[in-house]
Amino acid sequence: MATALLIGHGLVAVALLGALTHQTLATWAPAHARPGSFFGRFRAVPSAAFANAIVVLYAISAILGAVVYPYFRVDVRPALEQAGHWQALGLFDIKEHFAAIGLALLPAYWLCWRQPRADEPARARTALTSILAFIVWWSFLIGHVTNNIKGFGL
Amino acid sequence: MTSSQSFRRFAFAYGMAFAVLYVVALKLDLALFTVYPSLGVVLLGTHHSRDVVAPALAFLAPAMYWYGWAATAALGALMFALIAAVVPERWTRRLWQGWLWVAPVAAMAACVYLTMPWFRY
Secondary structure, X not given: OHHHXXXXXXXXXXXXXXXXXXXXXXXXXXXXXXXXXXXXXXXXXXXXXXXXXXHHHHHHHHHHHHHHHHHHHHHHHHHHHHOOOHHHHHHHHHHHHHHHHHHHHHHHHHXXXXXXXXXXXXXXXXXXXXXXXXXXXXXHXXXXXXXXXXXXXX | OHHHHHHHHHHHHHHHHHHHHHHHHHHHOOOOEEEEOOOOEEEEOOOOOOOOXXXXXXXXXXXXXXXXHHHHHHHHHHHHXXXXXXXXXXXXXXXXXXXXHHHHHHHHHHHHHHOHXXXXX
């Protein structure tokens, strides 16, 4: 059961990673990029259209992560503690903190993209998107490394 | 329009307040509840093992605080957000909107700082 949940958590994270990375790059890429260039094609996609999917995927990923977390605490973490992987556990703790903060930012993020106001600076939208992208990349990489520590033979 | 603006103030205040309150909950160890996953037990409040005779018990029945910290921050942020939603907009208009992203970034940095003991082993 835990393995199935973890795989589901990982697959949702991959989809989230793709959508959020696309949106973040499109947000940061110069608006005057050549139409045929890589960033030009990126910007041709309406970034706001990703917002709904990102909110849903982030929420599902967070829920699955919260469901899997007890398995990690009972079965995985003690083994890592015994093996002295304190840095990995610290990085994993940071991931959990970041994920919680990111989850709370979703309503504001969604409003910035789906109902932008003319009197609000675009910087807030760019910053929130970048923060979420950082959190998702961090969570994905640290979760993956923690999961694979034994496979790496570290 | 008014409800939309209220929800906007609610959402922005919630994001900022949660980030700050999560760090407070983490620093002060204010978990709304403690979860013992191996026992299937949830206790209200923060509970730490006081067993000094057999500390291995904490190893056999590990406690989880993350859910409790998040719940504490969520509950506190909900109060701040509800207040922000009902106060007149002119009260919040002067608030710098940069706090919306500065607060979470600062909170993330604080979380890293509070996790530093893990890296001193």
